[in-house]
Amino acid sequence: MTPVLEAHGLVKRYGRVTAMDGADFELSAGEVLAVVGDNGAGKSTLIKALSGAVVPDAGQILVEGKPVRFHGPLDARRYGIETVYQDLALAPALDIATNLFLGRERRRSGPLGALFRRLDAKGMRRDARRVLDELGIDVKSMTQLVETLSGGQRQAVAVARAAAFGSRVVIMDEPTAALGVQESGRVLELIDRIRDRGLPVVLISHNMPHVFEIADRVHVHRLGKRVAVVSPKTHSMNAVVGLLTGALRMGDDGTIEEVGLTTGLGRS
Amino acid sequence: MTPVLEAHGLVKRYGRVTAMDGADFELSAGEVLAVVGDNGAGKSTLIKALSGAVVPDAGQILVEGKPVRFHGPLDARRYGIETVYQDLALAPALDIATNLFLGRERRRSGPLGALFRRLDAKGMRRDARRVLDELGIDVKSMTQLVETLSGGQRQAVAVARAAAFGSRVVIMDEPTAALGVQESGRVLELIDRIRDRGLPVVLISHNMPHVFEIADRVHVHRLGKRVAVVSPKTHSMNAVVGLLTGALRMGDDGTIEEVGLTTGLGRS
Amino acid sequence: VGCTSTKSGSEESTGDGKTKIGLVTKTDSNPYFVALRDAAKAEADKNGAELVALAGKFDGDNDGQVAAIENLVQQGAKTILVTPNNSTGILGAIKKARDRGVLVIALDTETDPQDAVDATIATDNTNAGRLQGQYVKAALNGQPARSILLDGTPGSTVSEQRHAGFVEAAQPENLGTEATNGEQNKAQQATENLLQRATTVNSIYTLNEPAARGAYSALKAKGLADRVVIGSIDGSCDGVEAVKSGEIAVTVMQFPKKMAEQGVRFAVEFAKSGKKPTGFVETETAVITDKPLAGIDSEDTAWGLENCWG
């Protein structure tokens, strides 16, 4: 089966810093793929490339096997790729409901909507309330400005938005970083439900227990590229941590070896 | 022994939202006090009040038993209270070294410094490098602008700053939220070292394993106030989670009871 | 005041051998200076010379005029025609230009002292003010003049001379003087204001027609237009129309085209023979009104419309 979303050899340089250094990526239908890696490994840059927010200097992106070029987030979104960015991408001076539906507002039915393009403000507020309740986030009013929300509340708004609108792929960059125990649990449940709807999910997270609880496969990123893909069923947390720190290495045959041991042997 | 930092009955209202609703707080010398609570419980607001970033509408703050009034972060800092804010409080267009020493720049020795107030840029860069290395954060150059850093790198800068300068109390609002496994570990070690130096640390975190690993006492916050203080030695994670979600309640005698059970009985 | 040229500058000319003449007006928003510029252009074309027209950004922009003169000298203008904003402000730049052998002629406005430039071609501005004053006084039928006086920019000789001429001839009771920079908007505001106090006003002196237009708007808004005699100076076609329709009672026509043409001719002559003109060349004036009064030579607006300058 062709992957839903794949990438080969992505490169992105910022002056002297190389954020992506020939990164590969593959997401299969219906799976939850975790992307893990150290701080600064280039995870966010990778998913920004996949969601059109960053244009890579080199490399190729394919959607269901077909090469695509994303010039902006809108291009990716047209393919049904929906993203929660690590820095959330919310407009602080606008309210929760407006942010949730930003760029995708719903109009009233009837002539008011068709002719006068009037928004269905009430309906959008109602639905915003519903998705936030689902995440167990307690906010007084959907007209509260995002800049007045707590860190976790803000993150919940971003997560709710992606969950509500993704139609082919949902990408989440550390969606639970600011969330409480319960709220994190709800997000994991939500990811589960999205998978049940048949949509694949990309989850970037530093939280290994979460990753191992939910992921079908784990993509390990290090120094700007993918160094391994493992299954949580067959590999331990320690192995994954070893891979992402560089203490372990995955050979071409899929076996994992300690880095110190391979010196001199891995040649030829 | 009088607490190093304490507060009674703090209240802060934003329009209809009551972010603190009579919150109490007590930090003893040399301890690591974890503050836990749901998203929106008012943890950040509490520590903003303790660090002078927010002026409470009512209530009292005491430093080593003496009532104080903080009109701004500088007032708190004069008492040696140093804070990592949840939204980091970094100037994105300035570089790492500048941010680390912002408001506390070091001058050159000799007449260049005394007379011409010339900064010791090299020295500050060197020290910045040192503290970041201690946290295991890999950044190319101390002159990289903060806005070009990854989420975790940014957080590390903020943590490093507080750790380097706190002289009486160090407060950290979710310092590991964006950090990787190893880097989080380093921050916990750092907290340990600060405690070893005799400084008390306030740690806000949603990560229960972290909390239970490091905290001497756990302050549980709920709906704008402190509902319990427990010891990780005597109470389980589940008990703490129960308290912060409201499923459990702590009686005046320190016993924990299920909320459903007490109805009708708790009277008199 | 012949000053032999020492440094280069006047020796140069443009690539195609045309003499370069610079013109620096006060602004290029006042129609008067537009007419002056157009006439100079036409005359330069006729004589195979090249004219570069520059201006300040607003009336009173000494800094802009100084830079304009400097830049013209640099590019090798042999003659600079200038309508100086202010007699003291730009004399340094004029002197520097002359030191480098450039012929500098003042148009429209005298410098103070007059010999700061080689020659001056202008209306006798004191007399123009006097003519305005005489007419206004006569038009008031023996009532003493109670006037508002709308001046130009502070420190400019036109403004001072016209004002002095008017005061001498009309002997007005001064109900208030304001600097208008010769601009309609400022004049309107100034008049609106002065009218707050000057309730007995029966006449308004204006140094030029833009100021007169502003004064009229203010009077009209207060319903005083019929009661007050406005005098002015310039003789633009719009101004003559305003006289015809009774908005202003009289205007003293100037002849900017003649100033420009004469200036360009001097420049061309200088380029050919090196001969510098000197002294004051007066261009004439004409009193334009449709209500001629005894003892005052005047022309009617029909004549005015034939002879107006734009």
Add this chain to the structure above:
Amino acid sequence: MTTRVSPSEFILRTPAIGPAIALVVAVVVFGLTTDTFFNVDNLSLVVQQSLVIGTLALGQTLVILTAGIDLANAAIAVLSTLLIAKLTINGTDAPIALVVGIVAAALIGAVTGGLVTGLRLPPFIVTLGLLTIVTAASRLYAQGQSFPVTDPTLGWLGTTQYLFGQIEVTYGMAVMLAMFVGLWYALTKTAWGKHVYAVGNDPEAARLSGIHVRRTVLSVYVVAGLCYGIAAWQALGRVPNADPNAFQLGNLDSITAVVIGGTSLFGGRGSVLGTLVGALIVAVLRSGLTQAGIDNLYQDVATGALVIAAVAVDRFSRGRQR
């Protein structure tokens, strides 16, 4: 779920409340200290005096909401008056000339927007450059003349009517009101409006949310250009004479109205209602000080101080919330 809003929150969330308080204070003070200010026709005059700057300021509000600024707006309106007047004088039907003038203004708006979005240039520089260019173009076009306008269509907005035989209103006021309602609706009730605010508040977040940032900004400059064209029409209604030298301070005046109205120069926060109030405040100050018999230069001093005071009132009325 219903959303009830407390009074203090209402103040915080309604950017026009502060300026409105300042306006009421100014009106009351002048009403009490002068005999004439409260005359019905004086009040009407004040409104008429605010029409041109107010209309320019409506366009300016849109631009500022996107974190831009338009220094060329008044110059564009002036060029538009010249076009309209000269075309009419040369025999074009007045309504057609009017449409040409207004469309021309919108086109210049499109050019501005194109430069800002296409080349990603700071709006300040683009519109400053255009200010110089458009002003020069007007002067070249006018050749030192100004053009009286006599056609009734062109002066129509200045036509006075009496409501209840008492209250002097002009069609210009009605047009202004209609524009205000239209823009208020577009900004608060349509997706376009939300996008305008989002783009001004955080352009990167807007981009990541899938908003066509450039298209939105471009559309804002075009709509603003339309406003300037209509301001030209208003100007002909006030003063039936197209003059290349008119409204030289119109750009700053319109920005003043916007800022007094509580809209942030950093974009993303503000309202057209505030702008309307801001334009009225300036007109009230001028008129009130005149009624009080204060001289021009002292009026300037007082206006300067009162403009600052008006904004201070605004800050104070919401400052408590911090």
Add this chain to the structure above:
Amino acid sequence: MTTRVSPSEFILRTPAIGPAIALVVAVVVFGLTTDTFFNVDNLSLVVQQSLVIGTLALGQTLVILTAGIDLANAAIAVLSTLLIAKLTINGTDAPIALVVGIVAAALIGAVTGGLVTGLRLPPFIVTLGLLTIVTAASRLYAQGQSFPVTDPTLGWLGTTQYLFGQIEVTYGMAVMLAMFVGLWYALTKTAWGKHVYAVGNDPEAARLSGIHVRRTVLSVYVVAGLCYGIAAWQALGRVPNADPNAFQLGNLDSITAVVIGGTSLFGGRGSVLGTLVGALIVAVLRSGLTQAGIDNLYQDVATGALVIAAVAVDRFSRGRQR
């Protein structure tokens, strides 16, 4: 650890590189297309012509770095020239009059800063109000006069010297250079400078970092006021006449120099070097176009277009990095 910087990063991190390229392009083009532009004394003149606006723009840069704006700067300088001239005419020693004038400018700066920080008012409104007030004060003070200045101390900055018998320099250039070096040092080598940038970049982060935000902003307005006072001195060196009408567009002109120089109107990013270059670019355009024999109004059109182009060059030279 040493920090080596690649060329592309250098461009990205040095806000003055883009404008410098634009300046060089402009100079070369005018040098090649006209015979006279490259004359040593013409180049010197261009610098002299940029002194007043350049000095105003240095102060303006500080203000804009804090995310403020100063619309009153030229008006303050003008008032300062009047003070100096009138005091001298009334018998005060010229050096004392000079000091009084400069200190007065700094005091007005302090008032501006006080209003901005004390009442938390937007700088645009405060300085717009002050523009009106200070201009009116100048006119009241001048009573319709302008004041010629003859004292050599007052005109000293305009005095010409020849270096190597060839290159025409004035003391004004030296003063400008000294101011530039001083401000560059203060902004980049001292804590105060870091605070200025931080306050403009993110005032809340600066506050939480323990910077005295208000004190920093206040100090900026005072230093800016000093600059305006020195600009007044420069102005007397250029035009020995104190005139209440002078420099009416000096505020916009100085902002233009700052923005062309690559400093962001949103604060926190920019440099005084850029501003210097920006001021030169404008003077070069004016002079070069004159050398090319272009008339005023067409010059306006060209200047407008070239200002936009200069900034476009800047954007382009760094745009690649995105």
